[in-house]
Amino acid sequence: MARSVVVPVVAAVLLLVVSWQVAVDGPLLGLDRSVRAAVRSFHHEHPSALLDQLGRLLSDLGGGVPAVPVLLAAGGLAAWWWRRAGAARWWLPLPVAAATAVLIPLLVVPAKAAFARLGPLGDRLAPGQWGWYPSGHTATATFSYGVAALLLTRAAGRWTARGLAAGAVVLALGVGAGLVWSDYHWVLDVVASWCLAALVLWALDRWLPRPGA
Structure with missing residues (x-):
């Protein structure tokens, strides 16, 4: 049981600390x-x-x-796999994928507006413009590819499931690295989105049934 809560606890604490530091322009921003x-x-x-x-x-x-078309396509494919596996609620991946696509902006946009953080280039925000924290692209990638993999792995074989999970992780890390490398985002913008997505994925993993279970 202890191991099962390590990920959400660490993610939640890190997200709270980083958000606090961004809000008060704290020393952690030196990173x-x-x-x-x-x-x-x-x-x-x-x-x-x-x-x-x-x-x-x-x-x-x-x-x-x-990212979002991949998520929705994965939802459709997962529903087909679940039906073949004999799941009673084989259609469930479809609304889960659609809800995830809606959830991303609902979580990210208000936070961007509230923190109104300037980006690495230091340009002032125009009226009505959202800030850089947390990273929308990182959140979109981690949520979309993560949920897509989660839905598909429920009805996939062992090695296929591992490959899908690894692919989602690589894509999430790659997008974050690309944003920092290209000077589009601060690294803590990216870390915050990873933490936010980790919390949602952890909860979804525990709620989502397995076909045939």
């Missing part, structure tokens, strides 16, 4: 500046158009397209 300085220094010392292009590509994987 943001240090990471950005290190990345900028590496850019300067080892210029690479290939790495820059890869960073932008990874960042784009956290956009509403392709």
